Amino acid sequence: MKRKLVIINTIGIVLIVGYLAYLAFGAFRSGYPWSLVCYNCKQCNASCILGMDPQGFIESAYANDADIYMYATNIRMTLQKAYDIDPGMTLKAGNDTITAREALESRGIPPEAEIITYRMRARDAAKICLDCGACDKSCPIKLPVSSIIRHLKQHDSFGSE
C-alpha cells in the first residue's frame, strides 16, 4: 500500500473506532449509559399492548435524540391528531405506509378518519405509553426501559440534547 493510501485508510479506521466512542459518549450524555447494554432482542416488543417497540426508546437514548422514529403499530387516533403531533409520523394505509402529511395533503383522507400508526418519534410515543412496565418485565436482562419513557414523558428530550 502506498504512503498516501496508508494515511487515508488509517484515518478511515480511526474514524470507525471514533464512531464507536461517539455512541458511548451519546449514551452518557443522554443520562442513560446502560442503554449500551441492550441485547436488541425485541422481547419487550412482544409485551407492549400498544404495539410499540420499546427498544426504540433505548436507541433514542444512546443516539441522545428523542426524535428517532420507532415502531408503534397498534395506536388509533384521528388523522388530524396524528398530523398535529407530527406530520412525519407514518401510518398504515392498506398495504402501504404513508406519512400523516401525505395522508392529509396528497391522498385526501378526511382529517376525522381514524388511523392506525406505524412509526412515530420516541418523544411522541413516550407520551402515549401507558406506563404498564411490561417492557421492563420482559427484558431478559431486566433493563429499566420504562425509566427512559417516563423521562421523555416529563422532559420531552434528553438532558443534553
Added chain:
Amino acid sequence: MDPVGTIALAIFLFAVVGSIRGWIPQRVLPIQTALLLAAVIITVAGLAFGEKIRFGEFVTATSLHPITATIAGFIFAGALKSAGGFDAATDMLKKIMRTPLGAPFAVMLLVNIPTVFAMPCGRIWVAPLLPVAMMIGYELAREKNDRLLPSMVVFGLIVNAAASCGPSLIGGIGTLGEGMGRYPAGSFSNPQSIAIVVITVAVMALIKYVFKIAVDPVGLQTPSDNAPGVPEHGYFSFILFVAVLAVTVVVNPPIPLQTILVILTVIVMIVARLSFNDLMQGIMLHPLTAMISGFIVAGALSAFGGFAVLLQILEYIARNTPLGYMGVALILIYLPVIFPMPCGRILAVSLIPAALMYGERLAEVTGHPELQSVMLIAFILSGAASCGPSPLGGIGCIGEGNLQLRGFVSGKPQALGILLGAPVAALMVSFMGLSASLFSFGFTAVSLTLCTICGILTNVLLGYRAYHPGGILGGAAIGILMVIF
C-alpha cells in the same frame, strides 16, 4: 421510487460487490474504508438532493450488542490463550480422539458446541474455539494427509457459531423475530438449532467435494505433539469458561453476557497471574472495524431510504413478474445471504416487518396461516447465519485470516450451506408447528434422527467408514443436547 434511496442502494451494492469481486482492490481501499467512503458518498448524494441529515438515524442502525460481545469474547480469548486454556481444550479433544470414538466424535462435539450453548453472538464462541479447531484440523490433516480437513473443521465451526445467534434464548436474533412477530418466546429455537447442524455438515461437505479449500502445506509441517504441555491453569480456565456459559444458557441470569465474560476474564487473570498485555493477544481489530463500518453504511442506507427502495423493488417484482409473491418471499428469505452483512441483526431489524408482511400475504393466498411463521423462521436463520459468509468483517474472515487463505474464499460454501439448511427449519415448523415448551417429543425425535444422520455424514467427510461409532454417537449426543439446552 425515491431517487436518493435508489442511489444509496446502488452505491452500497457497488461497494460490497466491488470489494468482493476485486474491482475495489483491498490494497487500495480495504473493506472498512470502502464502506465508510460509501456511507460518505450516500450522505453527500442525499444532501445534494435536499434531504436532511439526522445523525440519530445513522446511529440507531448500529446494534452495539454484537460489537461489545465480540470485544468481550476477544479479551477473554486472550486470557484463555495466555492461561493455556486452548492447550487444555486441544489436549482434551486429543484424548477423545484416542478413544474408540475417535476424531468424528471430537469434531461433531467441537463444531456444534456454539449451537448447543447458543450465545447471542457467535463470536463469543469462535474467539476461544477457533485455535482449538485449527489444531484439531491440522492434526487430522497430518493423519489423513488431506489438506482440506483444517478448512472443513474451521468453517464448520464458523458457520455453526455464526448461525447460533439465531436460536439463542438469551437475546439472539430468533428472539428478535419472536418479539416483532409476537410469537411465544423460545418457540423459534429448536427448529433453528436442528437446521444449523445440517448447515454445518453441508458446509463441510461443500468444502470437501465442491470448493476444495486446501490450506498451505507449510502449516502441516509442525506436528503439535512437539508443543509444550498444558500449563498449570489451562484446564481450570477452559472448564470454567464452558461451565459458566452452560449455566448461563440454562439459568438465563439477568446479567449481560459481556459482564459475565469480563468477570471470567478477571478470575482467569488472578488465578493464572496474567497481565493486561496477555489479554491483548486475543484482540483482532479487522472483524471489529469491518463490523462497525458495516453498521455505519447500513445506517446511511436506512437514513436515506435504501432499504425502503429495496422493498419497493421486491414488491414490483412480486406484482409484475411470474415470480409472484411466492418467488419474492423466497428471495426475501435469502436476501441476507445475497447481501451478507457483518451482523445478521442489520438486515433482520430492517426487513423483519417485510418478512412478516410477505408471510401474511402468502398465508392469505395459500390458506395456510402457518406460512407466516415458516417464512419468518427461514428468514431469521438465513439472517443469523449470514454473518459467517459476510465479506464485511463476518466471522468467516477470522477463519480465512487464521488459515492464511485467500480473502472471501469461504463465502460461497457457507452461503450454499445456509441455502440448503434454511428449508430444514421451515419444513419443521410447517409440519410440526411452533413449540415453546421445554420438552417436545416431536422435536426430540427429529433432532435425534437428523443429528445422527449428520454424524454419519461427518464420519464419511472425515475419511472414516459411515458406521464408525464416533460420528453416530456424536450426532446422537448433539441431537439430545440441542433439545435440552
